[in-house]
Amino acid sequence: MAHKGPQRIRNIAIVGHRGAGKTSLNEALLFEAGVLNRLGSVAEGTTVSDSDPDEQEREMSISAGLSSFEYEDRKLNLIDTPGDPSFIADAVAALAVCESAIFVVNGVMGVEVSTGRLWQRAMDRGLARLIFVNMLDRERADFFRALDQLKESFGPHAVATEIPIGTEHDMRGVVDLIDMKAFEYDDTGARGRAQEVPIPDDLAAQADEYREKLMDEVAENSDDLMERYLEGEEISHDEIVSALKDGVTAGTIFPVTCGVATKNLGTDRLLDALVQDLPSPARKGATIARDGDGHEVSIEPDEAGEPVAYVFKTLADPFAGRINLFKVLSGIVKHDSHLMNVRAHSKERIGQLLVPQGKEMAHADEFGAGDIGGVAKLKETHSGDVLSDKSSTISFPAPSLPGAVMAFAIEAKAKGDDEKIGSALRRLQEEDPTIDFHRDPQTGEQIIAGLSQVHVEVIVDRMKRRFGAEVNLKPPRVPYQETIKGSAKAQGRYKKQTGGRGQFGDCHIEIEPAGEGEGFVFENKIKGGVIPSGFIPAVEKGIRDAMQQGVVAGYPLRDVRVKLYDGSYHSVDSSEMAFKVAGSMAFKKAAEQAQPTLLEPIMSVGVVVPEDAVGDVIGDLNGRRGRPLGMEPNGNMTEIKAEVPMAEMLNYAPDLRSITGGRGEYTMEFARYEEVPAHLAQKVISAAGQEEEAAAKA
Numbered sequence: 001m002a003h004k005g006p007q008r009i010r011n012i013a014i015v016g017h018r019g020a021g022k023t024s025l026n027e028a029l030l031f032e033a034g035v036l037n038r039l040g041s042v043a044e045g046t047t048v049s050d051s052d053p054d055e056q057e058r059e060m061s062i063s064a065g066l067s068s069f070e071y072e073d074r075k076l077n078l079i080d081t082p083g084d085p086s087f088i089a090d091a092v093a094a095l096a097v098c099e100s101a102i103f104v105v106n107g108v109m110g111v112e113v114s115t116g117r118l119w120q121r122a123m124d125r126g127l128a129r130l131i132f133v134n135m136l137d138r139e140r141a142d143f144f145r146a147l148d149q150l151k152e153s154f155g156p157h158a159v160a161t162e163i164p165i166g167t168e169h170d171m172r173g174v175v176d177l178i179d180m181k182a183f184e185y186d187d188t189g190a191r192g193r194a195q196e197v198p199i200p201d202d203l204a205a206q207a208d209e210y211r212e213k214l215m216d217e218v219a220e221n222s223d224d225l226m227e228r229y230l231e232g233e234e235i236s237h238d239e240i241v242s243a244l245k246d247g248v249t250a251g252t253i254f255p256v257t258c259g260v261a262t263k264n265l266g267t268d269r270l271l272d273a274l275v276q277d278l279p280s281p282a283r284k285g286a287t288i289a290r291d292g293d294g295h296e297v298s299i300e301p302d303e304a305g306e307p308v309a310y311v312f313k314t315l316a317d318p319f320a321g322r323i324n325l326f327k328v329l330s331g332i333v334k335h336d337s338h339l340m341n342v343r344a345h346s347k348e349r350i351g352q353l354l355v356p357q358g359k360e361m362a363h364a365d366e367f368g369a370g371d372i373g374g375v376a377k378l379k380e381t382h383s384g385d386v387l388s389d390k391s392s393t394i395s396f397p398a399p400s401l402p403g404a405v406m407a408f409a410i411e412a413k414a415k416g417d418d419e420k421i422g423s424a425l426r427r428l429q430e431e432d433p434t435i436d437f438h439r440d441p442q443t444g445e446q447i448i449a450g451l452s453q454v455h456v457e458v459i460v461d462r463m464k465r466r467f468g469a470e471v472n473l474k475p476p477r478v479p480y481q482e483t484i485k486g487s488a489k490a491q492g493r494y495k496k497q498t499g500g501r502g503q504f505g506d507c508h509i510e511i512e513p514a515g516e517g518e519g520f521v522f523e524n525k526i527k528g529g530v531i532p533s534g535f536i537p538a539v540e541k542g543i544r545d546a547m548q549q550g551v552v553a554g555y556p557l558r559d560v561r562v563k564l565y566d567g568s569y570h571s572v573d574s575s576e577m578a579f580k581v582a583g584s585m586a587f588k589k590a591a592e593q594a595q596p597t598l599l600e601p602i603m604s605v606g607v608v609v610p611e612d613a614v615g616d617v618i619g620d621l622n623g624r625r626g627r628p629l630g631m632e633p634n635g636n637m638t639e640i641k642a643e644v645p646m647a648e649m650l651n652y653a654p655d656l657r658s659i660t661g662g663r664g665e666y667t668m669e670f671a672r673y674e675e676v677p678a679h680l681a682q683k684v685i686s687a688a689g690q691e692e693e694a695a696a697k698a
Helices: 022-032 053-058 085-097 113-124 143-154 201-219 223-230 237-250 267-277 418-431 453-467 533-547 576-593 611-623 652-660 678-697
Strands: 009-015 065-071 074-080 100-106 128-134 158-160 162-165 173-176 181-184 195-197 254-258 287-290 296-299 308-317 321-330 332-334 337-341 346-350 353-357 360-364 366-368 372-376 386-388 406-412 436-439 446-450 471-474 481-484 488-496 503-513 520-524 560-568 596-610 627-634 637-645 665-675
Touching: 009 022, 009 085, 009 113, 009 267, 022 065, 022 074, 022 100, 022 128, 022 267, 053 453, 065 353, 065 372, 074 267, 085 113, 085 308, 085 453, 100 113, 100 267, 113 128, 113 143, 128 143, 128 237, 128 267, 143 158, 143 162, 143 254, 158 201, 162 201, 162 254, 201 223, 201 237, 237 254, 237 267, 254 267, 308 418, 321 332, 332 337, 406 418, 406 453, 418 436, 418 446, 418 453, 446 453, 453 471, 481 503, 488 576, 503 533, 503 576, 520 533, 533 560, 533 576, 560 576, 596 611, 596 652, 596 678, 611 627, 611 637, 611 652, 652 665
Parallel strands: 009 074, 009 100, 100 128, 128 254, 158 254, 520 560
Antiparallel strands: 065 074, 162 173, 173 181, 181 195, 287 296, 308 321, 308 386, 321 372, 332 366, 337 346, 337 386, 353 360, 353 372, 406 446, 406 471, 436 446, 481 596, 488 503, 503 560, 596 637, 596 665, 627 637
16 A cells, blocks of 8 residues: 555644543544444453553553554544553653644543643644543533633633533534534444534524634634634635634644544544644644754655654564654655664664554555654664664654652562563663663662552563563662761771781771762871881772771761871781771771761652642641742642652652642652751661661571
8 A cells, every 4th residue: 555645644642631531532533434343442441542451451541552544535643642640751752753632631620730731742842732622421521611721721722613512411412613513413322423403592602602712713813814704704614724724733723622432422523623624744844853963954754855764652562572663754664674773873674564553563565754653673773763764863852751759679579580570671661761770779779660659560560461570569778878977086907817827907097077979088198108008908998898888777878088197017917908807997996986977868859739739738748857948830730849858758659649639740859968867867777777687587
């Protein structure tokens, strides 16, 4: 099958808050277009895009699902994205390759947190935006209340192109405000069942009112149209649609449509709107990239250009291997060809090209400029990479993603599985860049961190299901440290005499606090060769080793200045080993006398919450020994900045969710170390002692 030109393609991300019905809408659009013979259900786990077992179990999208199909001689690429903030990476990746986005809004809940955040990202990228108010058959659903919220949140250019016929359980159709026609649907859910009917009398005045509001917005996009409209001339359907499309493409009009996805009500109208109102890659124009010098480069969606493709999503399939989803920015990508990975400077063989439909994969011979597809088994390529047919330096900045905040220590359930676990997590990181996996250098624990507890649970489930790697989760240990507040002098003398050659090392040191963040500072003040220069590095090594286990609770020491100023040696018995032991002994003695103290990590925390939750959140942070530093309003949300001890933040995610009703989120990064208050230090010291005893018994 020949590929479609860029003017006949629509790339559309379906985005919105969790539970708004994005997957059901994607399913209904596929059914209405004739791709599916049966309308699947999220509750029954039978939808195309939620094909993973964990998505079906949780009844939520976890990964973006691409569905490609043809409708009215156009190729539509729909990307159904997760609405849960834990899996925002896929939604952000979809927005990066689409010219348009459908924002799905729950008719009961209205504009929710994720909707607002994703709207901002779509606006930053200049995407065309269309809104679908869903679930209007639910109790307490109200289209006009939702429309008012949309205008309040996103401005007056959110304008209805349809209004519903009936409310709640009596929702049965829509009025098309462009052509002023009404359509009713029976309750069979079958495709193509809309029947044109007269506009109900009780809606006539309301339809006229909202038609006038629509025409005011449309006419603003054309001076000629505005003049004729104000003079009362009749504006044709084609003129309205053309002006509407201009406004949508420019981001000056956001059409608001409505329906019920699970009943396939209104989705035929939406499908037509996707073709008529949303821009193609050709209409949207060039993609802006950067060259190796950081200069902007325009890539036109021209099939005659050099092949350039951007990989936006990697799937870690244990059987098919790595599958990469990509958008062709320029030229034509053909199967059984070769392209260069710009980042890795390596040639990749483009094998069989794939057309995903959920977990099913059809095959294609080629993809043209503006199109989206998949390819399996590329060796070096993953999300964010650019493929080109020649040596190129083109790249795209990595999208801004929230940092992982919910951390757990992991240990293999089966001995010898560490390598399998590491391999599985690296594969999953290719799929989801918000996963953080590292080894804590101080505690020695393997740490896995995600955006929420649900995120980490999904990661662990996928490790087990896909790669057979099973782990236990436990809270990570807080990496306490120790330091000294005073100065002290001590001698370390190591003498051991057995048969034959003995061991002898003797050193005198003075320790004092170093500056914040200086770490370990060693000063050699030996004069007159009382310790030969060849043994001095051994003294320093002994002190460094001793600093790894402090005298308060066994945590590493930091910010200590050590002066080696005296000592003695034996011409026969002295050795590097002896002076290393002597240095360690001297340091431990001195540290005990230099007011040793326990330190804890302090985190810089940013918490974004609705205005009505600010007081409760600040109160909670105070209860965690936090110090609020200020607040920054941002629309109807407020960011609270604070410094909080890490020990108090280990269980913060579920607590914040409870306080804000799931509407809050936070970021966290290390700031510095501070002294632990005396009453808490004793608890930490006691716990460390018990842990040491348990380890000794084991």
